[in-house]
Amino acid sequence: MTLTNRSKVVSNKKFSFWEMIYLPAIFKGMAITISHLFRKKTTVCYPEVNRPFSEVYRGLHVLKLDDQGRERCTACGLCAVACPAEAITMVAAERKPGEEKLFREEKYAKVYEINMLRCIFCGYCEDACPKEAIFLTNRTVPSDYERDGFIYGKDKLVETLDKRVDVSKRQTASVLEFKKDKHHKHNQ
Amino acid sequence: MLQVTIDNHTIEVPEGTTILQAARMIGGSIVPPAMCYFSKLKGTGGKCRTCLVRVAKSSEKDARPMPKLVASCSTPVQHGMVVENTTSQEVLDTRKSIVEFLLINHPLDCPVCDQAGECDLQNLSYEHGLENTRYEEGRREFPQVDIGENIKLHMNRCILCYRCVYAVNQLTNGRVHGVLYRGDASEISTFIQNSIDNEFSGNVIDVCPVGALTDRTFRFRSRVWFTKPMDAHRDCKTCSGKAVVWMTGNDISRVTARKDQFNEVEEFICNECRFDHKNTTDWVIEGPRKIDKTSVISANHYEKIKQAAIINPVKKIIEKQAEK
CATH class of the missing domain: 3.10.20.740 (Ubiquitin-like (UB roll))
Known part of the structure; x- marks a missing residue:
């Protein structure tokens, strides 16, 4: 009984002389193996060589400063509520007089932590942010020996003034068009 | 009839x-x-x-x-x-x-505002509002005022509904605040920076449909949707003592009156209950407060469903299939 029409009848036919000495088959196999040596390599020598990442790759987050170097994040909690992995936690604080150069709004994030082991890099936080404060970047999260090292606080997330992270390529034409509209307070 | x-x-x-x-x-x-x-x-x-x-x-x-x-x-x-x-x-x-x-003079500072998440104006504009603003002129701007120790007035956010004025007039003896000036310039104020310190004055926070009057003891402490509302009561000489405590972990971050489905206070509570009792030992906790499913406050809070509620309908379907 045949279940499919793909079955083959096995024959026990005797090998010929050339088949008995195996050499032609070995040469044929070696030819295939050696031909692979001259093909283009599909791997790179990481970390000496890095693959080019897409500009819109969703990797390590950055908390942006505005053009005057003030923190944009106002600890509104929308990223945390949008996060499907519940990786983001924050504690808000009130800006004191004299701190206007550090924080944009009267409320700021005193603690802002992302658990990189929980994060699935979906980019919902970036979508939810009303202040354009958090962006994912085309950097990756480096490996670590300890779990504690993966809880990224503000020290690792906030960009520094001398090392700004460029996120302009992530913003689509429609977003940039929207940002030109000065009627919206957060565009000013 | x-x-x-x-x-x-x-x-x-x-x-x-x-x-x-x-x-x-x-x-x-x-x-x-x-x-x-x-x-x-x-x-x-x-x-x-x-x-x-x-x-x-x-x-x-x-x-x-x-x-x-x-x-x-x-x-x-x-x-x-x-x-x-x-x-x-x-x-x-x-x-x-x-x-x-209403939104002409209302600043869009919901990310900063403590009322966000339980704000009537937010819900209203979500349902009926436009996505963009057509208004080009500047908005009204006022400095923030502390009315007493516990209440913060953001006049920028006020929509002049007069609820707080009626609340203080009707709940407490003696009128201490009202609406000054006329038209575009009108603002809620106390007479020469007087503080409102009646026993029931804290209720202006609950009757305010926007974030114009907010609780200073809860200011920027947490967003409302990260806290868990629990029905609780305590023996109080001045009010019914029935309130909702909003918990962060095992701590009480704020106390409000219980509100019905139209966001109206069921029973007004006194200032002592609202501002001074933030220990769990002060309260007898009755259980979680029912929050509308569509509210952001119920986001990420899961409820246990009775097993019968899941199994019975499934059983019925199986029985129907068996009959066929």
Whole structure:
């Protein structure tokens, strides 16, 4: 009984002389193996060589400063509520007089932590942010020996003034068009 | 008893009932939104105009429609009246414009505001508002004022609903704050920076539909949707002691009065309960507060469902299949 029409009848036919000495088959196999040596390599020598990442790759987050170097994040909690992995936690604080150069709004994030082991890099936080404060970047999260090292606080997330992270390529034409509209307070 | 039809739902109501109250008796999506009307406070209503409805038939005797849209919170029902709320495009369009008017001077600082997540204006503009603003002029700006130790006044956010003024007038002895100036310049204020320190003055926080009056003891402590509301009570000499405590972990971050489905306070609570008792030992916790499923406050909070509620319908389906 045949279940499919793909079955083959096995024959026990005797090998010929050339088949008995195996050499032609070995040469044929070696030819295939050696031909692979001259093909283009599909791997790179990481970390000496890095693959080019897409500009819109969703990797390590950055908390942006505005053009005057003030923190944009106002600890509104929308990223945390949008996060499907519940990786983001924050504690808000009130800006004191004299701190206007550090924080944009009267409320700021005193603690802002992302658990990189929980994060699935979906980019919902970036979508939810009303202040354009958090962006994912085309950097990756480096490996670590300890779990504690993966809880990224503000020290690792906030960009520094001398090392700004460029996120302009992530913003689509429609977003940039929207940002030109000065009627919206957060565009000013 | 008077018979009234609102959006094709007919109901009999006692004389003197307003259209809004009749609609609330029917309930559901036909209830007009209200920003200034507050059923527990006398004299409120008629200011914000969000509850405007169309009266298609004035009464049994006079079948003509009313010439203009009327404020449902202050228009009494007449026998045989036919009212259109969500079924009238005119009403919906007008409501959209009214939200736009309310938002002319309202700053869009929801990310900073403590009221976000339980704000009537936020809900209203989410449902009826425009996505963009067409207004180009500057908004009204006022400095922030601390009214007493516990209340913060952000006059920028105020929509001048007068609820707080009525609340203080009616709940406490002696009037200490009101609305100063006229028209565009009007603002809520106390007389020469007086503090409101009556025993029930904290209720202005709960009656405020926006974030103009907020709790200073909860200021920027947490967003409301990260706290867990629990029904709780305590023995209190001045008020009923029935309140909602909003927990962060095992700590109480704030205390508010219990609010019904129309976001109105069920029983006013005193300042002592609201501001001074933030220890779990002060309260007898009854259980989690029911929060509307569509509210952001219920996001990421999961409830246990009784097993029977899942298994029984499945059983029924299986039995039906077996019969076939």
